[in-house]
Amino acid sequence: MARIVIVGAGFGGIAVAAALVRAGFDDLVLLEKGDRIGGVWRDNTYPGCGCDIPAPLYSYSFAPNPLWSRRFPPRREILGYLQDFADRWGLLPRVRLNARVTGAGWDEATGRWRVSTADGGEIVADVVIPAVGQLSSPVVPALRGAERFEGPAVHTARWPEGLTVDGLNVGVIGTGASAIQLVPAIAGRAGRVTVFQRTPPWTLPKPDRRYGRARKAIYGRFPGLTRLPRLGMWGMTWVAGRAVTGHRVAGTLLRVLSNAQRNVQVRDRALRARVTPVEPMGCKRVLFTNAWYPALRRPDVDLVTAPIDEVTPAGVRTSDGAEHPCDVLVYATGFDAVDFLVPIRITGRDGRELSGEWRDGAFAYLGMAVPGFPNLFLMYGPNTNTGNSSVIYFHEAQARHIVQAVRLIAAGGRPLEVRRDRSDSYDAEMQRRLAASVWTGCRSWYRTATGRIVTNWPGMAAEYRRRTRRLRPADYGRSPE
Numbered sequence: 171m172a173r174i175v176i177v178g179a180g181f182g183g184i185a186v187a188a189a190l191v192r193a194g195f196d197d198l199v200l201l202e203k204g205d206r207i208g209g210v211w212r213d214n215t216y217p218g219c220g221c222d223i224p225a226p227l228y229s230y231s232f233a234p235n236p237l238w239s240r241r242f243p244p245r246r247e248i249l250g251y252l253q254d255f256a257d258r259w260g261l262l263p264r265v266r267l268n269a270r271v272t273g274a275g276w277d278e279a280t281g282r283w284r285v286s287t288a289d290g291g292e293i294v295a296d297v298v299i300p301a302v303g304q305l306s307s308p309v310v311p312a313l314r315g316a317e318r319f320e321g322p323a324v325h326t327a328r329w330p331e332g333l334t335v336d337g338l339n340v341g342v343i344g345t346g347a348s349a350i351q352l353v354p355a356i357a358g359r360a361g362r363v364t365v366f367q368r369t370p371p372w373t374l375p376k377p378d379r380r381y382g383r384a385r386k387a388i389y390g391r392f393p394g395l396t397r398l399p400r401l402g403m404w405g406m407t408w409v410a411g412r413a414v415t416g417h418r419v420a421g422t423l424l425r426v427l428s429n430a431q432r433n434v435q436v437r438d439r440a441l442r443a444r445v446t447p448v449e450p451m452g453c454k455r456v457l458f459t460n461a462w463y464p465a466l467r468r469p470d471v472d473l474v475t476a477p478i479d480e481v482t483p484a485g486v487r488t489s490d491g492a493e494h495p496c497d498v499l500v501y502a503t504g505f506d507a508v509d510f511l512v513p514i515r516i517t518g519r520d521g522r523e524l525s526g527e528w529r530d531g532a533f534a535y536l537g538m539a540v541p542g543f544p545n546l547f548l549m550y551g552p553n554t555n556t557g558n559s560s561v562i563y564f565h566e567a568q569a570r571h572i573v574q575a576v577r578l579i580a581a582g583g584r585p586l587e588v589r590r591d592r593s594d595s596y597d598a599e600m601q602r603r604l605a606a607s608v609w610t611g612c613r614s615w616y617r618t619a620t621g622r623i624v625t626n627w628p629g630m631a632a633e634y635r636r637r638t639r640r641l642r643p644a645d646y647g648r649s650p651e
């Protein structure tokens with residue numbers, strides 16, 4: 171029997187824990203730094219936060235939820251789904267809350283990991299599964315004068331409990347997925363919203379709709395039917411996936427749709443020019459929204475496109491000399507996604523540090539295994555992000571693969587380590603394909619400072635599932651069974 175430590179109790183950690191328990195590996199503990207489970211859905215409490223992937227797909231395939239209130243539900247509902255799932259699967263007692271992992275070291279003598287926590291504790295484990303997500307470290311840019319700002323300055327992922335912006339002048343820096351949800355939610359309630367845009371995003375109409383009582387009753391009685399909307403949503407994300415992976419017709423279709431949305435929703439030519447994207451579509455995440463442009467059209471919302479010069483005690487000054495008074499400043503400026511696992515210090519064979527191995531950019535075989543780090547498997551690791559499909563689909567594929575790995579470890583009684591040559595050729599393939607992808611077309615959270623794309627999977631989601639479905643023992647230096 172293997173003792174397993176999972177680091178993080180968000181969707182990834184919970185997915186792999188459920189799969190392991192189902193496979194009979196129940197000597198496991200989830201170490202969670204927060205005071206409750208939920209990952210990004212616990213952390214992101216900004217007004218308007220919700221899912222931008224349809225819920226029938228943004229849920230575990232084997233645990234459909236007939237009760238979603240709508241196709242794109244708010245964050246509270248998604249968090250509730252995850253908590254309910256963890257509860258029903260008996261996972262909550264296995265979660266240790268407020269347990270911040272600081273490091274993990276491979277002990278060659280015992281063939282086990284020593285996992286240390288911030289409170290000075292240590293847990294010995296056969297297998298370690300970091301499941302800390304890609305979007306858990308908020309980035310606040312170093313703007314001149316920021317420390318002098320006299321009002322609250324908050325990052326979207328650290329929205330303080332009880333902060334309301336009603337009647338206040340709110341400055342929002344950024345126009346990514348977080349900002350396009352936040353701004354429409356506070357426009358009209360805030361006194362004035364000033365949006366500081368550096369790059370206009372590509373958008374698409376959000377095919378959202380309320381789910382009625384009859385639907386919930388039918389799906390509640392026949393949960394198997396939930397496969398139908400899941401299939402429908404799969405088809406929709408498939409087109410988006412084809413578009414960003416280079417399919418001409420799908421790409422053109424989405425561009426036409428996006429342009430039509432902008433043309434219909436923004437009649438004012440000057441405003442339209444300022445919100446018209448300049449980067450290739452798909453190079454950053456394409457954003458589903460029906461409310462972004464209508465919010466920007468409001469008389470109490472200003473779109474500022476002049477670059478920020480500095481933050482002043484009372485607001486923001488832009489390079490054109492204009493002063494924009496703000497009572498509250500919101501940084502919707504995203505996350506550090508490329509420094510995987512930082513600040514956890516992981517030391518593998520021969521004292522090798524994972525951060526050192528990854529100094530030129532993170533890599534992992536199938537996004538999960540790194541040579542020199544036996545019995546360590548990542549959830550949502552390097553090159554497994556998807557901008558168009560559901561990351562939970564990837565989680566399930568990873569969980570299935572990791573269960574097979576743990577089976578081999580438990581059966582063989584010796585560590586499992588991916589072969590370096592397999593890992594190298596896999597990484598070369600990833601980077602070759604990514605070099606020809608749309609994501610090279612701009613700067614984004616997908617890329618390191620040197621331009622290497624370390625977050626995204628280059629193909630379609632189904633390909634990832636196919637390639638991870640059966641673990642090949644030979645990849646790990648084992649003879650085929």
Ligand code: NAP
Nearest residue numbers: 220221222311344345346347348349368369455502503504
């Ligand atoms: P983001 O996509 O990285 O957007 C950050 C925004 O801040 C960009 O508009 C960026 O401009 C701007 N920015 C950064 N530094 C700046 C500076 N110094 N001055 C001016 N502007 C600056 O971050 P995000 O919106 O938080 O989204 C991150 C990811 O989280 C998304 O791609 C998505 O995967 C996930 N997310 C998902 C949901 C959901 O519904 N499921 C919701 C929110 C977020 P540039 O474009 O010019 O860099």
